[in-house]
Amino acid sequence: MRPDVHPIDDIQAALDGAGDQLPESDIPPHTPLLEVRGLGKRYGGVVALQGISATVNSGEVTCVLGDNGAGKSTLIKILSGVVSFDQGQYFVAGKRVKFSSPRQALDRGIATVFQDLAIVPLMSIWRNFFLGSEPTRGVWPLRRLDVEQAQDITVAELARFGLDVQDPHQPVGTLSGGERQCVAIARAVYFGARVLILDEPTASLGVKQAGMVLRHVVQARERGLGVIFITHNPRHAYPVGDRFILLNHGAMVANVTREDIDLDDLTQLMSGGADLDELAHEVEDPPHR
Amino acid sequence: MTAATSARGVPLTPGRSPLVRALSRPELGSVIGAVIIAAFFATQTAEFASSAGIANVLDVTATLGIMAVAVALLMIGGEFDLSAGVLTASTGLVTALLVDQLGVNIWEGIAWSLLFALAVGFLNGILVTRTRLPSFIVTLGTFLALQGINVGVTKHLTDTVQVGGVDEAQGYGAARAVFASTATIGDGQFRVAILWWIGVAVVATLLLIRTKFGNWIFASGGAPTSARSVGVPVGRTKILLFMTTATAAWLVGTISVVRLTSVQANVGLGEEFNYIIAAVIGGCLLTGGAGSAIGASIGALIYGMTQQGIVFAQWDTDWFPLFLGGMLLAAVLINTVVVRRRAEDSPG
Amino acid sequence: MGRGAWLALTAAIALILCGCTAGSRSEDSAGPVVESSRATETPTATPLGDPDRLLTFAVVTHGTAGDSFWDVVKTGAEDAGAADNIEIDYQADPEPGGQAQLIDAATSSQVDGLIVSMPDPDALQESIARAEAAGIPVVTIDAGEERSAEFGALTHVGQSAASVGEGAGVRLREAGVTKLLCVIHEAGNVSLEERCQGAALGLGANPSGGDVEDVMHTMRVNASNIAVTETTIASELRTDPEIDGVLTLNPAVADAAAAAIEAAGSAAMLATFDLNADVFQSIRNGQILFAVDQQQYLQGYLPVVFLALYARNGNVVGGGQPVPTGPRYITVENVDSVEDLASNGTR
Numbered sequence: 001m002r003p004d005v006h007p008i009d010d011i012q013a014a015l016d017g018a019g020d021q022l023p024e025s026d027i028p029p030h031t032p033l034l035e036v037r038g039l040g041k042r043y044g045g046v047v048a049l050q051g052i053s054a055t056v057n058s059g060e061v062t063c064v065l066g067d068n069g070a071g072k073s074t075l076i077k078i079l080s081g082v083v084s085f086d087q088g089q090y091f092v093a094g095k096r097v098k099f100s101s102p103r104q105a106l107d108r109g110i111a112t113v114f115q116d117l118a119i120v121p122l123m124s125i126w127r128n129f130f131l132g133s134e135p136t137r138g139v140w141p142l143r144r145l146d147v148e149q150a151q152d153i154t155v156a157e158l159a160r161f162g163l164d165v166q167d168p169h170q171p172v173g174t175l176s177g178g179e180r181q182c183v184a185i186a187r188a189v190y191f192g193a194r195v196l197i198l199d200e201p202t203a204s205l206g207v208k209q210a211g212m213v214l215r216h217v218v219q220a221r222e223r224g225l226g227v228i229f230i231t232h233n234p235r236h237a238y239p240v241g242d243r244f245i246l247l248n249h250g251a252m253v254a255n256v257t258r259e260d261i262d263l264d265d266l267t268q269l270m271s272g273g274a275d276l277d278e279l280a281h282e283v284e285d286p287p288h289r
Numbered sequence: 290m291t292a293a294t295s296a297r298g299v300p301l302t303p304g305r306s307p308l309v310r311a312l313s314r315p316e317l318g319s320v321i322g323a324v325i326i327a328a329f330f331a332t333q334t335a336e337f338a339s340s341a342g343i344a345n346v347l348d349v350t351a352t353l354g355i356m357a358v359a360v361a362l363l364m365i366g367g368e369f370d371l372s373a374g375v376l377t378a379s380t381g382l383v384t385a386l387l388v389d390q391l392g393v394n395i396w397e398g399i400a401w402s403l404l405f406a407l408a409v410g411f412l413n414g415i416l417v418t419r420t421r422l423p424s425f426i427v428t429l430g431t432f433l434a435l436q437g438i439n440v441g442v443t444k445h446l447t448d449t450v451q452v453g454g455v456d457e458a459q460g461y462g463a464a465r466a467v468f469a470s471t472a473t474i475g476d477g478q479f480r481v482a483i484l485w486w487i488g489v490a491v492v493a494t495l496l497l498i499r500t501k502f503g504n505w506i507f508a509s510g511g512a513p514t515s516a517r518s519v520g521v522p523v524g525r526t527k528i529l530l531f532m533t534t535a536t537a538a539w540l541v542g543t544i545s546v547v548r549l550t551s552v553q554a555n556v557g558l559g560e561e562f563n564y565i566i567a568a569v570i571g572g573c574l575l576t577g578g579a580g581s582a583i584g585a586s587i588g589a590l591i592y593g594m595t596q597q598g599i600v601f602a603q604w605d606t607d608w609f610p611l612f613l614g615g616m617l618l619a620a621v622l623i624n625t626v627v628v629r630r631r632a633e634d635s636p637g
Numbered sequence: 638m639g640r641g642a643w644l645a646l647t648a649a650i651a652l653i654l655c656g657c658t659a660g661s662r663s664e665d666s667a668g669p670v671v672e673s674s675r676a677t678e679t680p681t682a683t684p685l686g687d688p689d690r691l692l693t694f695a696v697v698t699h700g701t702a703g704d705s706f707w708d709v710v711k712t713g714a715e716d717a718g719a720a721d722n723i724e725i726d727y728q729a730d731p732e733p734g735g736q737a738q739l740i741d742a743a744t745s746s747q748v749d750g751l752i753v754s755m756p757d758p759d760a761l762q763e764s765i766a767r768a769e770a771a772g773i774p775v776v777t778i779d780a781g782e783e784r785s786a787e788f789g790a791l792t793h794v795g796q797s798a799a800s801v802g803e804g805a806g807v808r809l810r811e812a813g814v815t816k817l818l819c820v821i822h823e824a825g826n827v828s829l830e831e832r833c834q835g836a837a838l839g840l841g842a843n844p845s846g847g848d849v850e851d852v853m854h855t856m857r858v859n860a861s862n863i864a865v866t867e868t869t870i871a872s873e874l875r876t877d878p879e880i881d882g883v884l885t886l887n888p889a890v891a892d893a894a895a896a897a898i899e900a901a902g903s904a905a906m907l908a909t910f911d912l913n914a915d916v917f918q919s920i921r922n923g924q925i926l927f928a929v930d931q932q933q934y935l936q937g938y939l940p941v942v943f944l945a946l947y948a949r950n951g952n953v954v955g956g957g958q959p960v961p962t963g964p965r966y967i968t969v970e971n972v973d974s975v976e977d978l979a980s981n982g983t984r
Contacts, residue, residue, distance in 0.1 A: 103520070118518040120511040122578045122628070123504075131508050132520035134501040144499045336876050341901075345875075348868045374861075440703035448712075448982035450703045451889070453914045478900055545864055549896075551915055553889050555703025558861045596865070600872040606857045607824065 031094045032057050033226040034079070034110065034195050040087030041074055048074040049250045050087065054243075056195055056226040061217060063237035064230045065270055066247035072230050075247070076199055079228065080112035081105035093194075111193035115200055117184040121173030125165060126154040128172045129187050157186045160223075161216050177205045178212035185216050189225065196220055197228045202236045214240050234270050238263045246270060316572045316584030318623040322616065323591050330598035337594075337601045340475030350593030351482035352541045354586045356560075357567035358486075358493045359537030361585035364568050365497070366530045367510030367577030368417060368424040372409065372431035373538050374560030379435050380406050380542030381552040382443060385452035395458040395547075403539050409435070410535025414528030436558065443554040453551035461547075469548035482544050486586070489537065493582035506530065511578025566613060567592050570620040574628060591616065693724040694750040694944055695743035696937070698779070699736055699757075700729045705888060706911050706933055710778070712982050713937025714752065721945050733760035740764035744771050750944035752937075754795075755781025755788075756828055762788060774947055776940040779933070780828045782959050791947060793959040794939045796931060801964050802832035805884060805908055805929050806839020808966065812906055812926055814840065814882030817853045818873060820894060822860035822887045829886050830855075832910065836884055854880065863893050870897035874905060882906045888913035888928075895924040912967060912984055917976045920969055928967040930975070934983045935962040 032055035040050040049071045056062045066072050077083040078090070081099030090097050092108045099105045102112070119128050126147075135146040135153075151168040158165050161182050172180060181201050188196055198217065202210040217240045220227050231237050237244060244261065246254040246269055254269055261269070331338040337346075356373060363370055380402045387398035413431055417424045443450055455461065468485075471478040497503040508516035509523045517523050546552045571588030573580030592613070599609050696714045700707025711727045718725035726748065728739045733756070741764050743751055751773050755761055758781050765775055765788050777785040777793045785793035809817060817840055819833035837853040856873055858866040870893060874880055883898065883905050885891040891909035898905050909916060910929045919925040939960060946952040954960060967975055978984045 102518070114518070116515060116518075118515040120508045120515055120578065122511045123507050127504055127507070131504060131516065134504055136501060143501075144495075145501060145504070147499070334876070336872070341875055342872070345868045345872045349865050352864060436702065443703075444708065444982075447980075449913070449980065450705050450708045451913050476902075549863055549892065551892070551913075553703065553705065553863070555701060556861050556863060556889075559859075560862055597869065597872050600856070600869055601876050603876060606869075 032091075033093060034228075035091040036079075036088060037091075038088035039075075039078065039085050039090065041078060041083070041085050047250050049078070049085075052088070052245075052247075052252050054245050054252075054255060056228060058194070058226055059221055059224050060242040061221050061227040061229055061240050062243045062245060063241035064228060064245045064247065065232065065234060065237055065266075067232055067270075069249075070247040071250040072232075072247055073199070074250070076112060076197055076228075076230055079105070080110060080197055109192055109194035110197065111188035111191070111195070112197040113181070113184045113188055113199065113201065115203065117180055119172050119180060119184060122171055124169045125158075125172055125175075125183060126151045126168040128183060129154040129157070129190075133191060153190070157190045158182065161186050161219055176209055176212075178209035181205075181213045182216050185220060189220060189223065193225060195226045195228065197230070199230050200232070201229070202231060202233065210236060234263065234266045238266055314572075314627075316581050316587055318620060318627070319571045319584050319587040319591060322570070322619075323587050323594070326591060326594050326598065330594060330601060334598065334601040337598055340477035342477070342597070342601060344474075344477030344479045346590075346593045346597045347483045348480050348593075349596055350589045351480060351486040352544060353563060353567055353592055354486040354589035355482075355489050355537050355541055356534075356564040357571065357585040357589040358490050358582045359534045360561075360564040361568040361571065361573045361580050361582055362493055362497065362506060363530045363534050364565070364573045364575070365510050365577060365580045366506045366527055367513065368527055368530065369428060369565065370413060370531060370534045371425065371428040371561050372413060372435055373428075373534050373564055374557045374562075375432050375435045375439065376406060376409060376535060376538035376557070377542040377545065377560065378552060378554065378557035379409070379439055380539040381546035381556075382439055382452060382554060384543060384546050385455050385552050386443070386446060388458040389452050389454045390446055393458075395455065395460045395464045398458070399464065399543055402543065403536070406535040406539035406542075407532055410532035411528060413535070414531035417531070418524040418527050432561070436555075440554045450554040451551060452554075455546055455552075456550040464547050468544045480548075482548075485540065485544065486589075489540075490582050490586040497582055502526070502529070507578060509577075510574075563592065566617055569624070570616055572620070572624055572627075574624055575621070579624075579628060588620075690949070691722060691724065692749040692945060692948055693726060694718070694752060694941055695740075695746075695748040696725060696727045696752040696940075697736055697739045697743060698727075698729045698754040699731050699733070700754075701731050702729070705913055706931075709982060709984065710933045710937040713934035713939075714941050715937075716934075716983070717938040717941035717945075721942065723941060723945055725941065733757040737761055737764040740768060744768040744773060747771070748773060749948055750941075751775045752940040752944070753777055753781075753790075754779040755784065756826065758784040758788070765790075774944060776943055778936045778940055785959065786957065791953055792943060792955065792957050794943070794962060795936050795959070796961045796963050797959075798828040798831035799835040799838075801910075801929060801931065802835025803839040804835075804964055805832075805910075805927075806836035808839075808927060809836070809882050809884065809906065809908055810840045812882075814906055815852065816877075816879045817882040817884055818870070818877075818880045818905070819853055819855045820866075820870060820883065820885045820890055821855055821857050822866070822885075822890050824857050832886055833884070858890065858893075860887055860890055863889055866890055867893035867897045867900070870894050871901040874898065874901040874903040878903075880905055882908070885909040887911060888916045891916055891919070891925060891928070895919050898924070912975070912979050914976075914979060917967075917972055917979065920967060920972045923969065926968070929963070930965040930967050930984065931963040932965055932984075933962065 034056040037053050039052040041048045052075060054062065064072055064075060078085045081102045081104050084098060084100060092110065097108065120131065130150050135150050136143050137146045138144055154168050155165045163179060163182055172183060175183070185196065201213045205213065214236060217227055217229055229237060229240065241258060243257050244254065244266060245252060336342040360370060360373060383402040383405050384395065384398040387393045387401055388395055409431065413428055416427045420427065440450060443452060468481065470481045497506060505516070505521045505526045508521050509526045513523050567588035568580065568585045569575065569588070570591055571584030571586065573585060595612050596609055599606055698707055698710065707729060714725050714727060726743070730736045730739055737760055740751065740753060740761065744767055751768050753761065753765065753775060755777050768775055769789050775790045777790045779795040780798065782793045782795060782797045817836060819836055821829045821833060823829055833853065833855050837849045840852040842849045842852045854877065858869055860866065874897060881904065883894050885894045888909060888911045891907065892915045894907055898907060906926045907924060908926050908928070910931065912928050912930055916925060916928050920928060943954050975984055
């Protein structure tokens with residue numbers, strides 16, 4: 001079972017190329033963008049997460065895999081500053097941190113794209129892109145949106161992710177699911193994200209749309225970001241991931257690099273072998289889906 | 290669904306031909322409606338298209354339009370204000386009582402009345418944002434409270450339910466020039482309130498589409514959770530919107546009290562629904578997130594043209610609410626279709 | 638629209654009131670039986686002849702809060718109560734259903750007398766009968782003169798809307814009015830419609846109603862928005878230049894009509910019902926020909942006195958004949974004598 005039989009062939013191609021091009025010097029030596037050691041969280045008496053240790057480097061995609069309830073969402077919430085942790089340590093660029101709000105995480109360059117994407121469907125692409133951080137010109141009371149600049153930047157930034165926006169006034173609600181993800185990712189990257197946390201970005205998407213999102217993940221990595229890609233689908237994780245963290249019942253059951261594992265093993269590891277046959281059948285037979 | 294491919298540089302999901310784009314303008318339906326109504330009454334009655342007829346239509350439209358624009362901003366921001374109608378009476382009463390009872394200069398009365406309005410707007414806003422209760426209920430409470438205060442305080446201070454004598458106040462002449470003067474064009478007397486209305490509509494339009502705050506209004510009404518998570522101060526935006534509606538109520542109350550020189554404690558009741566009706570006819574979405582100040586102004590114009598047109602046509606004025614109801618329903622249906630076209634046909 | 642929505646609001650409030658009265662009614666669930674037996678033993682349950690007893694009278698009208706007319710009625714009732722050591726409980730609800738509930742509530746609290754305006758007699762019939770069955774004497778005021786005696790009221794204080802309207806119509810005809818615009822400020826208020834119909838008769842319309850349209854045109858306005866009312870009246874005057882007289886039924890609308898006549902350049906003569914400071918001013922400077930003063934202060938004051946006399950001394954004024962309180966016509970000749978009193982809230 002070779003990973004490149006994945007339906008999104010061009011992704012795999014892009015991936016292979018990108019992996020070759022990534023120069024060693026772009027990864028800061030010995031200082032990961034983000035590192036956690038022995039991270040844990042309890043809700044009352046319930047252990048939601050314990051003993052999580054991981055690093056995220058520049059130009060690397062770290063996939064966090066696990067079934068529902070494995071602790072994925074608790075981990076993102078901690079990393080993005082939505083909730084605090086009560087065990088372990090959290091370092092950003094070598095500095096120990098404890099966030100009390102998402103804003104603080106954002107200020108340290110950790111941007112999270114949640115499943116609702118934080119977009120307003122009725123508003124246009126460029127307004128969504130700059131929502132909350134609108135560029136203005138002039139002085140009060142004549143201070144106004146710099147509409148041309150905002151539109152130009154929106155078009156340019158989305159073009160870097162391969163989207164050709166001809167009408168930046170188009171409401172985001174008319175875009176496809178993958179395109180919306182792209183707007184959210186491009187926005188996070190433009191506003192200075194160094195670590196991009198993507199919460200199940202492919203969960204509700206069809207194959208083509210999911211492929212599109214995976215391409216954006218690769219593009220973000222190409223631009224030197226550290227990406228944390230949360231998913232429950234190993235077939236989405238494997239083509240883009242450099243490192244795979246498996247969670248189960250709040251504990252880390254594996255932390256492996258791409259070299260150490262192939263898709264079959266990853267799938268088996270994740271499912272615990274229980275429904276392996278069914279999954280293997282799915283993986284072997286993708287064109288019929 | 291078919292349009293998005295994973296090749297580089299492909300256009301976005303299309304589906305927005307120029308025609309579709311025009312059809313998704315929120316005010317389009319109201320513009321068409323306004324043209325039809327104007328054409329109808331202009332051909333059916335001699336007075337409608339005369340200078341005097343236009344002056345009368347615009348007179349009704351102007352004060353309604355000022356309120357409809359402010360209420361439209363609030364509705365785009367996702368909230369209602371049922372206290373806006375009765376607040377037009379409250380602000381007039383504050384001015385009239387200060388002038389009549391304490392003999393202050395009318396400008397001083399108008400200034401205090403503005404402060405009062407801002408306080409009511411702030412109270413509405415803080416109650417809605419802090420309690421997270423529907424603004425419908427919160428402002429219904431303010432509405433009833435103001436209604437009681439209007440009658441109770443007026444009765445207590447004057448022994449009647451009407452306050453007059455505004456025209457005897459110091460500075461009345463200047464106030465009349467600013468708020469209630471008229472210009473005669475042909476045989477029509479055009480009120481200065483028309484200029485206020487146009488001014489308010491222009492400022493509100495620029496605010497909505499050309500400022501950061503305007504962006505926040507759309508986002509606060511369209512998807513408050515998303516807006517919050519990208520740093521939009523949704524609560525502050527809504528409080529400011531309630532204060533905007535209150536300021537508009539102050540403007541209309543002042544225009545009215547200066548023009549009529551007296552104010553009765555029970556006026557303004559039920560007017561808040563006319564503001565909402567005008568805003569909805571003008572393309573405002575009841576659920577927030579979409580609408581325009583221009584549309585609300587056109588909604589007010591439709592209201593004014595129909596209301597006066599029925600008089601010019603010598604029809605029984607009892608039928609006016611029927612027409613209004615029909616237009617309201619048509620507008621709501623059109624708005625819903627337009628929004629579906631804008632946001633809900635999304636593939637994937 | 639505006640009014641309809643407002644009605645919906647008041648209906649919601651009436652629902653709340655309904656909850657309260659329903660509660661008090663169920664508390665008294667055994668009450669009607671006991672009280673009706675008491676009523677059979679002593680037809681007049683209130684003991685007569687004790688001049689020192691503290692009496693409580695309920696006044697239930699269909700006025701809205703802040704309505705200048707009903708405000709004066711309320712003042713009249715309270716003044717009479719204060720002068721005669723009587724506690725007055727004034728309640729009002731413009732909706733007949735709500736008014737009926739207020740009457741039921743007064744009956745439940747066993748007041749010594751009930752003063753009711755009856756714009757919609759049928760809706761109030763049951764509640765009034767219940768009050769009378771509980772031995773509470775009833776005086777009707779303002780609207781409802783035709784049915785007052787039938788409902789067993791002691792007497793009626795007020796003037797029938799039709800006859801007052803006719804009187805105004807006659808005066809307008811004498812002043813030379815040939816086509817009248819009658820402005821109704823509350824859609825569906827029967828007594829306002831009757832005033833306009835009466836005015837048409839006074840102007841010389843055939844009582845069968847066939848030629849009412851020749852001498853009178855009625856229009857509805859929204860008294861909540863005086864500025865729009867003014868514009869609407871001006872539009873009407875422009876559209877129909879034959880109109881040479883305007884009759885308004887509310888002083889605030891009269892102010893609007895005076896401004897509208899000026900704005901439209903019309904020569905129409907203006908008359909109104911009821912008074913306020915601006916109406917006095919307009920009478921003095923000739924903009925208003927006359928105002929029909931219903932002297933509604935008496936509609937509040939007299940019933941209290943009548944009920945007190947009945948409770949303490951068994952008197953029935955006029956043997957139960959309706960007692961007219963007006964009309965008194967305020968014109969430029971007598972305006973000065975009345976004006977000062979209006980600012981007291983008694984005219």
